[in-house]
Amino acid sequence: MTDTRTVTSSPRLVAEAAAGGSVVDVSFTINGIATSVTVEARRTLSDVIREDCGLTGTHLGCEHGVCGACTVLVDGQPSRSCLMLGVQAQGREITTIEGLAGPDGELHPIQQAMMDAHGFQCAFCSPGFLMSAVALLDENPDPTNAEIREELSGNLCRCTGYQSIVAGVERAVEIIKGQQ
Amino acid sequence: MTNTSGLVGQSVKRIEDERLLIGNGRYVADIDPPGVLHAVFLRSPLAHATITSIDVAAARRAPGVVAVFTGADMEEITHPFPPFAMLPDLYTPLYHCLSTARVRFVGDPVALVLAESRHLAEDALELIDVDYESLDTVASIAEGLSPTAAQIWEKANGNVLYDHVDTFTAEQGQSVDAVFAAADRVITERLTCPRQSNQPMETRGSVVEVDPATGHVTIHNATQSTHMLRWTGAALTGKRSTRSALKVIATNKQRRSAFLKGAKDFVSANGDSLKAQDNNGMRSQIKADKSFLKHANLIGIGLLGQDDYPDVFAQDIGGGFGSKGSIAREDIAVIAAAKELGRSVKWIEDRVENLMDGGQAREEDLTVSIAVDHDGTFRGMKVDLVLDQGAYPGFPVGAALTTRIMKVMFPGSYRWEVFEMRSRIVATNKGKYVAYRGPWANETWARERMIDIVARALKMSPTEIRLKNMIGDEQMPTAMITGPSIDETMSTKKTLERAIQLLDLDQFERDRESARATNHYLGLGIASYHEAAPGPPGYWEFVNPGNDALLAEEAQATVEADGSVVVYTSQMPHGQSHETTYGQIVADELGVAIEDVKLVFGDTRRTPFSLLGTGGSRGGPIGGGALKYASRAVREQIVDAASKLLEADAADIEIVAGNVHVAGVPSRGVSFAELIAQTSGDGFEATKSYRGKGDGGWSVATHACIVDVDLDTGKVTFPRYLVVEDCGPIINPAIVDGQVRGGVAQGIGAVLYERA
Numbered sequence: 001m002t003d004t005r006t007v008t009s010s011p012r013l014v015a016e017a018a019a020g021g022s023v024v025d026v027s028f029t030i031n032g033i034a035t036s037v038t039v040e041a042r043r044t045l046s047d048v049i050r051e052d053c054g055l056t057g058t059h060l061g062c063e064h065g066v067c068g069a070c071t072v073l074v075d076g077q078p079s080r081s082c083l084m085l086g087v088q089a090q091g092r093e094i095t096t097i098e099g100l101a102g103p104d105g106e107l108h109p110i111q112q113a114m115m116d117a118h119g120f121q122c123a124f125c126s127p128g129f130l131m132s133a134v135a136l137l138d139e140n141p142d143p144t145n146a147e148i149r150e151e152l153s154g155n156l157c158r159c160t161g162y163q164s165i166v167a168g169v170e171r172a173v174e175i176i177k178g179q180q
Numbered sequence: 181m182t183n184t185s186g187l188v189g190q191s192v193k194r195i196e197d198e199r200l201l202i203g204n205g206r207y208v209a210d211i212d213p214p215g216v217l218h219a220v221f222l223r224s225p226l227a228h229a230t231i232t233s234i235d236v237a238a239a240r241r242a243p244g245v246v247a248v249f250t251g252a253d254m255e256e257i258t259h260p261f262p263p264f265a266m267l268p269d270l271y272t273p274l275y276h277c278l279s280t281a282r283v284r285f286v287g288d289p290v291a292l293v294l295a296e297s298r299h300l301a302e303d304a305l306e307l308i309d310v311d312y313e314s315l316d317t318v319a320s321i322a323e324g325l326s327p328t329a330a331q332i333w334e335k336a337n338g339n340v341l342y343d344h345v346d347t348f349t350a351e352q353g354q355s356v357d358a359v360f361a362a363a364d365r366v367i368t369e370r371l372t373c374p375r376q377s378n379q380p381m382e383t384r385g386s387v388v389e390v391d392p393a394t395g396h397v398t399i400h401n402a403t404q405s406t407h408m409l410r411w412t413g414a415a416l417t418g419k420r421s422t423r424s425a426l427k428v429i430a431t432n433k434q435r436r437s438a439f440l441k442g443a444k445d446f447v448s449a450n451g452d453s454l455k456a457q458d459n460n461g462m463r464s465q466i467k468a469d470k471s472f473l474k475h476a477n478l479i480g481i482g483l484l485g486q487d488d489y490p491d492v493f494a495q496d497i498g499g500g501f502g503s504k505g506s507i508a509r510e511d512i513a514v515i516a517a518a519k520e521l522g523r524s525v526k527w528i529e530d531r532v533e534n535l536m537d538g539g540q541a542r543e544e545d546l547t548v549s550i551a552v553d554h555d556g557t558f559r560g561m562k563v564d565l566v567l568d569q570g571a572y573p574g575f576p577v578g579a580a581l582t583t584r585i586m587k588v589m590f591p592g593s594y595r596w597e598v599f600e601m602r603s604r605i606v607a608t609n610k611g612k613y614v615a616y617r618g619p620w621a622n623e624t625w626a627r628e629r630m631i632d633i634v635a636r637a638l639k640m641s642p643t644e645i646r647l648k649n650m651i652g653d654e655q656m657p658t659a660m661i662t663g664p665s666i667d668e669t670m671s672t673k674k675t676l677e678r679a680i681q682l683l684d685l686d687q688f689e690r691d692r693e694s695a696r697a698t699n700h701y702l703g704l705g706i707a708s709y710h711e712a713a714p715g716p717p718g719y720w721e722f723v724n725p726g727n728d729a730l731l732a733e734e735a736q737a738t739v740e741a742d743g744s745v746v747v748y749t750s751q752m753p754h755g756q757s758h759e760t761t762y763g764q765i766v767a768d769e770l771g772v773a774i775e776d777v778k779l780v781f782g783d784t785r786r787t788p789f790s791l792l793g794t795g796g797s798r799g800g801p802i803g804g805g806a807l808k809y810a811s812r813a814v815r816e817q818i819v820d821a822a823s824k825l826l827e828a829d830a831a832d833i834e835i836v837a838g839n840v841h842v843a844g845v846p847s848r849g850v851s852f853a854e855l856i857a858q859t860s861g862d863g864f865e866a867t868k869s870y871r872g873k874g875d876g877g878w879s880v881a882t883h884a885c886i887v888d889v890d891l892d893t894g895k896v897t898f899p900r901y902l903v904v905e906d907c908g909p910i911i912n913p914a915i916v917d918g919q920v921r922g923g924v925a926q927g928i929g930a931v932l933y934e935r936a
Contacts, residue, residue, distance in 0.1 A: 011215075012296040015244025019300060042299060056210035057203020059498070061381045062531040069381060097203035107202070115197045118914040121922065122755030123200035124207065124381040124498025158381050158499050159755050161925025164918055 009038075016040045028089040030055070031099030039086050045079075046070045048086035049096060057097040058127050061156070068155035071128035072096050078135040097127040100134065109175040110134055110168070119168035121159035128155045133169050141176055143169070187764035187774055191914035195759040195774065196496075205496040208385040208402045209528045216387065217246055219514050219527035220301035222291040222308050223536065224283035227319070227609040228330060229312035231281055231290065238307040239293060244300030248308070249292040249517055251280030258516045259416045259479045261509070262472050264576035266461035267584070267724065269344040270605075271468035272573050273333040274475060277416070277512040283312070284332055284571035285609050287536030292513050294525060317609045321372075321545045321568050324606025332571060332607045335469040341569065342580055342605035346587050348661045349598045356560060356598040363551035363559040367634050371626045375543035375568065375936040378616050380754075382498020383529040384538055386511050388518035390525075397490035397519060404505040404752050405793030406492040408576060410784045411443070412507045414489045417516040418482030446789050449869060450729035457726030490515070494782035497754035501926070502615035503539030504754065505795045506574045540936050541616030543568040546626040551598075556640050558649045560598035563590055563626070567603070570610035576791075579605050579613045584724045585620035585712075588662045592627050593672035593710050593880070594649045599661050611936075615795065617923060618711065628707040642706055643680050650676065650708065663722035664715060666878070675882040675904040676708045682902055683884055701889045702899075708882040713797035713907060716877040732871040733798060734788035735806035737766065737814045739864040743838075743853030745772055747811065748780045750790035751803040756919065758799060761911045762807050769811035770818070771835030772852075788867070797879070800911060806870035813866035818852065821859045825850070881905035883924070896932060 013023050022041035029035065030053055037052040049058050049072065061067035063082045070082040073095040100108035110133050113119070120126045129152060136143055136151040143151065148169045149162075157165060199205055236248040254277050263272035279288050291308055295301035316330035323329045324339045332339055347356060360366055387400040403409045447454060465472055497504065510527060518525040529538065544567045551560040565586065569579040583603035591599050635645040650673045651658060657667040683704075692702040712719050720727040736748040747766050751758055758781065763774040770777075780786050792798070818840060823830040828842040835841075841849025856863060886900040903920055910916050 012244070012300075015296045015300055019243035019303060021299070040297070040299060050210075051212065055203070056207075057205070059207070059382070060209065060528075061383075061498075064531060067381065067531075097201075101202050111201045114201055115193050118191070118194065118918055120197070120200065121757065121918055122381065122497065122499040123196070123205065124496075126200060127203060130201070156381065158379060158501070158926070159922045160918055161921040163921055 013038065013040065024087055026086050026090050028092050028094055030094045031096060037086070041085070041087055043086045044082055045072075045084040045086050045089050046081035048089065049081055049094070052086075055096050055098050059124055061125065066156070067125070068128040068132065069125050071131045071155065073131055073135060076135070076138065078132050095131070097130055100130065108134070109179070110137065110172045113172035113175055114165075114168040117164055117168035117171045119160070119165045120157070125155060125157045129157070129165055133172065136169070137172060137176065142173055145170070185767045185771060185773070188768050188911050189909070190764070190912065192760055192764055192774060192912055194757050194915075195763055196757055200496065207382055207496045207498055208387055208400050208494070209382075211387045211400045212526070213387065213389050213524040216524040216526045217294040217296065217521070218298040218301050219517065219525050220293050220295075220298060220305055221289040221510060221513070221533070222293065222305045222310070223533070224279070224286060224288040224290055224312070226283060226312050226314055227286050227317045228315040228332070229283050230315065231279070231283065232311040232313050234290065234311075235309040236291060238309070239304040242295075242300070242304040242307055244296040245293060245304045246296070246523070247294045247517065247521055248304070249278065249513070251276065251278040251290055254278045254513060254516060255280060257417065257419050257520055258512055259419055259482065260475055261416065261575045262475055262479060263465055265578070265581055265724070266465045267342070267344070267580050268458055268460035268464055270342045270461065270464055270580050271336050272341070272465060272578065273336065273607075274469065274472060275509070275572055277509040277516065285537070285611055287533065287611060288571070289509060289513065292517055294517060294521065319608060319610070321543070321566050321606055321608070324568060324608045325566065325604075332609065336607065337468070339607045340604055341607055342583070342603060344583075345600065345602045347598075347600045350596065350661055354598055356562065356600045359560040359598045360549070360551045360562070364553045365637070366549055366551045367637050368547065368549040369630060369633050370545065370547045371629055372545050373542050373622050373625065374934060375610070376541050376616065376930045376934045377535065377936040378501040378503035378539045378541060378614065379534065380499030380501055380503065383531060383534040384504065384508055384510070385528040386514050387526045388515050388524060390518050390522050392522060394488070395519075395522065396488055397515065399490050399492045399515060401492060401494055401511065402497045402500070402504055403492070403494050403793070404497070404500050404754060404795055405507075405790075406494050406752055406782055406784050406787070407750065407789050408791060408793065409507055409511065410490055410492040412575070413492070413511065413515045414486060415479045415483050416512045417519055418479065418486055421485040422478050422482030424485065443789065446729070446791070450732065453721065453728035454726055456721060492784045494752055497752070500754045501617045502541070502619060502795065505577065505793065506539065506612070506614050507576065509572070537611045539614035539616070540570060540611045541614055541619060542622060542930070543613070544622050546622065548626055548630045550630055550634050552634055552638065554638065556635075556638055556645045556648050558594055558596055561591065561596055561600075561627075563601040565601060565603050567605045567613070568608050568610065569605050569613040570608060572612045574612050574614045577615055581724065582615070582619045586623045588660070588664060588719075588722050589620055589711070590623040590627060591661050592624065593651050593666075593708060595651055595655070596661050617926065624707055624709040628709070632705070642704070643676070643685065646676055646706070646708060647673070664712075664719045665717075666710070667716075670710060670878040670880045670906060670908070672708050672710045672880040672882070675880050675906060679706070679882040679884050679902055679904045682904070688886065695888065699891045701891060703887045703889070705885045705887065706882065710878040710880045711797070712877065713879040714802050714872065714877060717872060717874055719877060730792055730796070731798070731802065732869050733790060733802045733806045734867060734869045735803065735810045736788060736865065736867040737807060737810035739814060739818065739852050739856070741856055741861065741863045743851055743856060744778065745770060745776055745852075746778045746780060747807055748787050749803055749807060750781075750787045750793060751799050752782055752793040754794065756794070756799055757912070757915045758803070761800065761915060762804060764911055765804050765808050766811045769808060770815055772838045776838060801877070801908070802870055802872065804911065805872070806868050809870055810866045810868040813868060814864045817864040817866065818855065822850070822855055825855060825859055879905065879907040898928065
């Protein structure tokens with residue numbers, strides 16, 4: 001359980017409290033870093049990630065759970081961060097696109113693969129696609145074309161027509177196999 | 181000249197991906213100045229109504245709310261959007277950033293709330309009390325044409341804002357009616373295209389920073405057109421300065437001339453084109469509503485009276501497809517509010533707003549008549565176009581310009597004796613019509629659909645009738661009946677011939693027969709076209725006199741004193757990978773690695789002035805051409821300096837991987853930095869304007885689509901979609917393929933799913 005407390009530091013939270021809204025402390029791990037934030041109880045996880053943690057690589061395309069751009073991993077599972085509240089992240093482990101590359105900057109195979117395959121154009125949708133693809137490959141390192149399409153069907157892209165993105169995941173499979 | 185990198189023509193990996201794929205992009209929503217206020221608009225729930233009262237007192241008192249602006253408040257501090265392109269027979273209504281007395285579509289903004297958080301601003305929206313009196317709505321093109329429908333704009337002629345006829349004959353003295361009377365048959369069909377919506381993954385947004393010390397305004401915006409936003413933003417939010425302008429104008433010469441310099445250069449470079457504008461356009465506007473003269477004067481005085489002008493920045497943009505070329509009413513409201521409060525303001529549109537008013541397109545009704553002889557020879561074509569622009573005209577480029585491009589392009593790559601087109605624009609109670617990925621492209625769809633209909637009526641094959649009438653190399657050079665020249669550089673007919681070859685029509689017929697046995701229908705659709713990319717010389721004058729000024733593009737290439745290569749473009753990338761393709765061009769010209777080229781874009785302080793920014797297929801051929809020639813000029817300066825330093829003939833100087841040397845002795849070469857240090861000490865710089873090489877300018881293509889309809893379930897699939905396209909020399913094949921595939925996918929989506 002999280003505790004409510006009085007906050008005086010931020011005009012935003014002061015006004016929230018004045019409006020009768022709850023302000024809560026939330027602690028979680030994000031990209032391996034233990035993090036605590038004080039936020040509105042009604043604040044979405046996506047806003048917590050983007051604005052309180054400053055990790056703006058996660059994007060908001062619809063805030064309705066339709067487009068998938070905001071997908072992050074919560075305890076390893078792909079989750080729509082726009083449909084979760086920040087408080088629901090209490091005690092959980094979150095991974096965002098910023099957490100994919102290695103500490104020395106070495107790209108995750110899915111990042112390298114998307115670069116190789118010219119997967120994206122404007123790339124606004126890319127954080128969601130990458131996190132969905134990572135979740136797929138973690139579970140099934142050698143998916144069929146149909147399995148890739150099924151797994152990525154919850155993510156929308158408006159630029160590419162998807163073929164290059166599917167090709168990118170197939171390229172990632174090759175890279176991962178080559179590393180083994 | 182030695183081409184030392186050889187990058188042009190290669191599927192080079194994208195420079196952009198190095199930041200975008202690690203989550204390091206910087207989109208407008210990522211910009212978060214300290215103390216920023218969050219902006220949310222109250223929008224009309226009714227399509228057409230008068231506002232009888234609006235009460236914002238409770239909202240102003242709500243926790244966290246800093247300000248609430250109504251339409252009346254905005255009329256105090258902003259000017260209305262003026263007509264940008266005035267055309268003969270066009271009336272452009274004037275409108276403010278927020279609506280005051282009347283709402284004209286669902287989503288029409290009537291109030292703006294600024295609060296410490298978006299939640300709090302949205303809470304306050306619910307406290308605003310608006311009384312509406314509902315009016316009859318105009319929801320279709322048919323209603324827009326009806327003389328008895330409710331009138332949306334008081335000063336218009338009913339709801340028809342534009343009604344213009346253009347007639348073209350291949351030979352002087354011909355008449356359209358005579359050719360139609362003489363032809364064996366006239367075949368007529370009405371074709372309608374439902375409303376579509378651009379819907380980029382990133383919605384619109386603006387973050388306006390105000391420096392508390394100086395009041396200087398910096399606008400971060402997901403815009404395709406930074407300079408246009410700077411100008412429009414300064415112009416329309418200058419009402420306060422209009423009142424106190426005369427004194428400031430007298431004392432503010434220096435700052436003003438800095439702001440106006442780009443525009444002055446632009447006007448002087450494009451004087452001939454601008455002079456060609458048809459004054460009847462202004463006469464049409466004045467006849468309907470002369471108030472624009474007053475507003476234009478006030479806007480001008482207010483602009484001159486400002487003692488500081490905003491800077492506009494745009495960084496990564498999550499797609500636009502034309503919709504972010506418009507200056508939004510919301511953009512103006514947010515700038516005005518930030519200036520008024522002296523505080524930074526952030527507006528990030530949500531998806532529902534984008535669906536309502538982020539931009540809609542392509543809703544057109546086309547009645548096409550083709551006069552044809554029994555042997556399939558095309559004689560003439562008549563088109564009656566009605567376009568549904570929605571309630572508010574787009575700014576700067578509205579629906580009228582789309583009709584002008586359609587008028588030029590409709591005859592396509594075919595020979596005609598006569599062509600006539602009537603263009604009408606109707607206002608309806610819908611979101612605004614904007615440019616969308618080849619906004620004129622319904623000319624291709626309607627013409628090609630019509631040709632299939634004609635072929636069927638004459639019992640000819642769709643390919644046979646096209647080949648018979650299409651302009652072939654043997655007729656080139658020639659001109660379209662509407663004016664623009666066509667030469668051998670690009671051949672639509674060759675793309676059709678190649679498509680026919682690849683399709684194997686005999687096999688298709690066999691497949692069609694066997695599909696019937698399993699209760700499937702197979703169909704084949706073909707469309708051949710050429711499109712202006714960006715058009716041959718004079719193209720834009722045929723579209724609309726004066727519009728050639730929109731074509732040219734300036735770019736600057738520099739080698740700084742430390743040897744680094746920095747190039748500047750007024751193109752505004754939003755998914756097209758300009759950094760990569762421009763990097764390839766510049767790297768090849770200067771003999772450096774692509775990683776060593778830094779492209780500066782989206783910064784009005786540093787990039788050349790451009791009215792358009794990115795749009796109209798100008799990025800590759802014109803923006804790329806300008807950078808190529810600017811870089812080439814810099815290379816000449818480098819070679820010149822090196823030939824003196826190395827005491828060698830300029831023709832013997834090579835640049836490989838940034839090493840400037842005499843051919844054959846790279847070990848005695850110098851880097852750019854060393855060259856500069858050992859010569860003038862200054863870097864190199866060249867600025868070039870470019871508007872094409874003087875030939876070509878078209879992209880040509882044939883698309884062929886095989887469609888499978890399952891008659892039991894109605895399910896539609898595409899066993900094959902073939903694109904044969906010639907866009908000229910390709911800078912990066914993977915990027916071009918991506919653009920083509922993405923365009924096809926959007927088209928298929930529109931056909932199967934969209935009725936916006």
